[in-house]
Amino acid sequence: MAKVLVVTSGKGGVGKTTSTAALGAALAQSGQSVVVVDFDVGLRNLDLVMGAERRVVFDLINVVQGIAKLSQALIRDKRIETLWLLPASQTRDKDALTEEGVARVIKELRAKFDWVICDSPAGIERGATLAMRFADAAVIVTNPEVSSVRDSDRMIGLLDSKTEKAEKGQRIEKHILITRYDAARAARGEMLSIEDVLEILSTPLLGIIPESEEVLRASNLGSPVTLSNAASAPARAYLAAARRLKGEDVPMTIPNGKKGLLDKLFGRRAA
Amino acid sequence: MSIFGWFRRRSSAPVARERLQILLAHERGVRGQSDLLAILREEILAVIEKHVPIERDNVQIKMDRGDAVSTLEIDVEVPNSAGLLLSA
Secondary structure (H helix, E strand, C coil): CCEEEEEECCCCCCCHHHHHHHHHHHHHHCCCCEEEEECCCCCCCHHHHCCCHHHCCCCHHHHHCCCCCHHHHCEECCCCCCEEEECCCCCCCHHHCCHHHHHHHHHHHHHHCCEEEEECCCCCCHHHHHHHHCCCEEEEEECCCHHHHHHHHHHHHHHHHHCHHHHCCCCCEEEEEEEEECHHHHHCCCCCCHHHHHHHHCCCEEEEEECCHHHHHHHHHCCCHHHHCCCCHHHHHHHHHHHHHCCCCCCCCCCCCCCCHHHHHHCCCCC | CCHHHHHHHHCHHHHHHHHHHHHHHHHHHHHHHHHHHHHHHHHHHHHHHHHCCCCHHHEEEEEEECCCCEEEEEEECCCHHHHHHHHC
């Protein structure tokens, strides 16, 4: 049974595309068939983060408008056989997406894959609302910072009211993914803690991705971080989050990126 | 930086937490309120329209949230001809 997952946040630059690529790759690494779909029409970047930018021929808009077949637009990952990308258009704008067209594409993708992961654009406009429209579950990417938490709260409201599932009176499954987390700064009271964010948003936690130079290195290389360095702290956090998405019970750890004295004194590891 | 300045720096996360809690309580209220108001508006209009012809633009519905009580204010402009009907 295919699952449609939207990766959203409201705020830009919090790590939606990085997280889409990493979670998609992590699920595919575990043997699931996965397609990652870029909904950021006009400002696509998932192709670049996945290292497939030179292989884009057709895109989501072409398929939505019936100019290309889905099979012509899908790009298979060169590293993992079961990972595919459906890129966004770089030249068109978000108005080229129609609800009927997106519904048809999502239905077709559901038939082909175990996971359909929709990378939402920032904001609450058409691209973002259509990315979440047909989702069964949502990952809300949140930085431990006030503007990101506020926007996440707004997105939770939209997920509970504007998705097809919500309109049918069903519950959409929601998860918070905290990214760019610095355990040492949180321990020193300089950054919202995990508990603060979860209490404010009252939504369950999927994982905690530490602030790490490995994330930038991975995007420089055009590789999801779970592939570029699977042993790194962010990769391990994404791999654990992907297992939780599959329903596995994986103990939550608060990743501790750096090994300074302050971390040893104040850093914590959750059970 | 004085020792007090250092302590202030330390405690920025609790400030963030408190500001967010206050802000989001308000924003969620507004969100819920707009839905409730839309429903109230439609139902109130339906009841009045059963008896008196009214212009939909001439109906104002407002809710003010106070600490202890909230007030619902309904302002309906009824045309004079309809007003005559009412008094008849």
